[in-house]
Amino acid sequence: MNILIQLGSLLRTVTQIEGRKKLQKMVHILQEFGVPFDVSYGYHFYGPFSEQLQDSLQSFQHDGLIHETPYHQTSRFAADAKLLELLELVDATSPPAWAPFAIELNAKSPRDLEAISTLLYLEKQTGNIVGSDAVDETFEKLKPNLKELLPKAKSTLAEFRVTFSPNKLAA
Amino acid sequence: MSSSPIFHRARVFRDPVHGLIPINAKDEFLSELIDTPEFQRLHRVRQLGVASMTFPGADHSRFCHSIGVMHIASRILEVLRNRYHDSSIANLVDKHRQTILAAALLHDIGHGPFSHLMERAFKSSKDHEVRTMDMITTSKGSVSQILKRNGINPDDVRQVIDHKFPFLFLQDIVSSQLDADRMDYLIRDSHFAGVDYGVFDLEWILNCFCVGSYAEDNTDPERWRLCLDKKRGLQAAEQLILARQHMSLQVYYHKSTRRWEAVFLCLIREAARLAAENALPANTPELVVLYLKDRGRVNHEQFLFLDEPLMFTAFALWRTASKPEHQWLNKLASGFLNRSKVLERMDLQEDLPSHLETLLRENLNKAFGAENSHWELDQGEFTPYKGEDPDTKKGDPEGYEDSVLATSILLSDTTTTLRAVPVAEVSAIFKTLIDQRFRLRRLFCDPKIKIEVDRIVRDVLTSNQLVLHS
Numbered sequence: 001m002n003i004l005i006q007l008g009s010l011l012r013t014v015t016q017i018e019g020r021k022k023l024q025k026m027v028h029i030l031q032e033f034g035v036p037f038d039v040s041y042g043y044h045f046y047g048p049f050s051e052q053l054q055d056s057l058q059s060f061q062h063d064g065l066i067h068e069t070p071y072h073q074t075s076r077f078a079a080d081a082k083l084l085e086l087l088e089l090v091d092a093t094s095p096p097a098w099a100p101f102a103i104e105l106n107a108k109s110p111r112d113l114e115a116i117s118t119l120l121y122l123e124k125q126t127g128n129i130v131g132s133d134a135v136d137e138t139f140e141k142l143k144p145n146l147k148e149l150l151p152k153a154k155s156t157l158a159e160f161r162v163t164f165s166p167n168k169l170a171a
Numbered sequence: 172m173s174s175s176p177i178f179h180r181a182r183v184f185r186d187p188v189h190g191l192i193p194i195n196a197k198d199e200f201l202s203e204l205i206d207t208p209e210f211q212r213l214h215r216v217r218q219l220g221v222a223s224m225t226f227p228g229a230d231h232s233r234f235c236h237s238i239g240v241m242h243i244a245s246r247i248l249e250v251l252r253n254r255y256h257d258s259s260i261a262n263l264v265d266k267h268r269q270t271i272l273a274a275a276l277l278h279d280i281g282h283g284p285f286s287h288l289m290e291r292a293f294k295s296s297k298d299h300e301v302r303t304m305d306m307i308t309t310s311k312g313s314v315s316q317i318l319k320r321n322g323i324n325p326d327d328v329r330q331v332i333d334h335k336f337p338f339l340f341l342q343d344i345v346s347s348q349l350d351a352d353r354m355d356y357l358i359r360d361s362h363f364a365g366v367d368y369g370v371f372d373l374e375w376i377l378n379c380f381c382v383g384s385y386a387e388d389n390t391d392p393e394r395w396r397l398c399l400d401k402k403r404g405l406q407a408a409e410q411l412i413l414a415r416q417h418m419s420l421q422v423y424y425h426k427s428t429r430r431w432e433a434v435f436l437c438l439i440r441e442a443a444r445l446a447a448e449n450a451l452p453a454n455t456p457e458l459v460v461l462y463l464k465d466r467g468r469v470n471h472e473q474f475l476f477l478d479e480p481l482m483f484t485a486f487a488l489w490r491t492a493s494k495p496e497h498q499w500l501n502k503l504a505s506g507f508l509n510r511s512k513v514l515e516r517m518d519l520q521e522d523l524p525s526h527l528e529t530l531l532r533e534n535l536n537k538a539f540g541a542e543n544s545h546w547e548l549d550q551g552e553f554t555p556y557k558g559e560d561p562d563t564k565k566g567d568p569e570g571y572e573d574s575v576l577a578t579s580i581l582l583s584d585t586t587t588t589l590r591a592v593p594v595a596e597v598s599a600i601f602k603t604l605i606d607q608r609f610r611l612r613r614l615f616c617d618p619k620i621k622i623e624v625d626r627i628v629r630d631v632l633t634s635n636q637l638v639l640h641s
Contacts, residue, residue: 002532054557082526086529
């Protein structure tokens, strides 16, 4: 799936996303649940971070398709008219199956998303499931500042897996 | 002496770029790693894919590049060791030196034939880093055994490649915008392509490497970064980034090379289509059939012999295929081997904006099918320097810090006491380069569908409202 169309659908669904970190983690979590953004993620200090996504965002801002406006201590991303028009031209205006999931993710704080996104990354990289001691230990080592969020992140992720399984999102 | 079954003495490589590259007896593990089938395979994978179609000398291998990267990494470690002798930085350098050298040497062992080009053919072969990491840690190969026997944890080497090594300043040596990989490939590619664009002051940059801290908490060694000496290193860094920009425009994205890449991609896609239907010419090598059927997924043992000579053997055999269903395969293989024109190049504005490129691709997909072997829309795009515009600092400080920590080149006063400075905050050249995007969009197609493709291009470029907004 084309990344511009996917980002356009995401921004159209949630209207706006506050902050780069939130956008990075939302795309990562959606991708881990099977939504094809086709961007690769590496691990950085603030958790999974995609240089490819960052680069694409800058490219789309350069073309006037996505705009970023300062908002309090962060910034807001939203789709421009030209991008919404493109979605119409390629018949991508109906809400995607993953729209409710995106809306729910957008309601979470960046720190909560960072914790969930990191858990998903560790699960994939280490082969150990979320909930195992190995993942907990690595998480606490990598993210001492998010230690208190770990139990909540694990339970939220478990709920997501029931409600928004990849099969349901593909439906 | 090591318990290795093969005894290695101190060894030296004669390298056209760096001169003599010595491997001392104390680093015998590097010799052992070089002598593995995994590393020797790199002799048979060229650094620049099909660039030698344009630059006849550019046939150098990933083998010599990897030795060069290891050499530069070794010199950076030495600079840091000498600069910070008897300090905690020197202790960290000593402790992790072997891990960093192993990562530098092995960083490319997962590259498929034709390097990055093959990654554009199959999504599943996209990430050579993932295969590199697996090849380092798997018990099936000899690499992990050699590492363990020499007291190096393969998982630590893997972490460096995966950008997860706990000490950023050491990871930066192998993976950053000033890493040993980039410094070697710019000079080496320039040398073999016969151009002078990739030249920069390597010796001075090496001399300027130091450690600094951008993080608020400057006492945490895990957050220190590899920096350049603020008083001395900026111009050399500017020179390196400009060298990269010029190499990208003059060599890596050269229009003739990109045309032959398009022919190659169409050839591989056509072969993969035939493989899926069990319809490849009967004499196609078994491993090539398997590779194409599984779209790049092959196991460790198979990958060791999946190289460019094998692919060229297949191309030569396809060139003689005579059945009607092999006509296009034959034509593409012949064109590729004989360097004769197969695809038409369409007129397209090279800096076509993303939305028009997306619309064009969607319409071509609709008309001819995605990943078709009869057309290739090349979406070449690069930025010379990946950094963060200092103007965004006020709006989104956390996002700015996140991005700076992930990518920016930093200048330090050589201590970790004063906060390091992102280069774009002090250099007009870097600040300008952040906003520079080079787009080189080109469309190639089978002459048989040219009229239809022409019509689609015209429709997209002239007859919709998006153009009016552009």
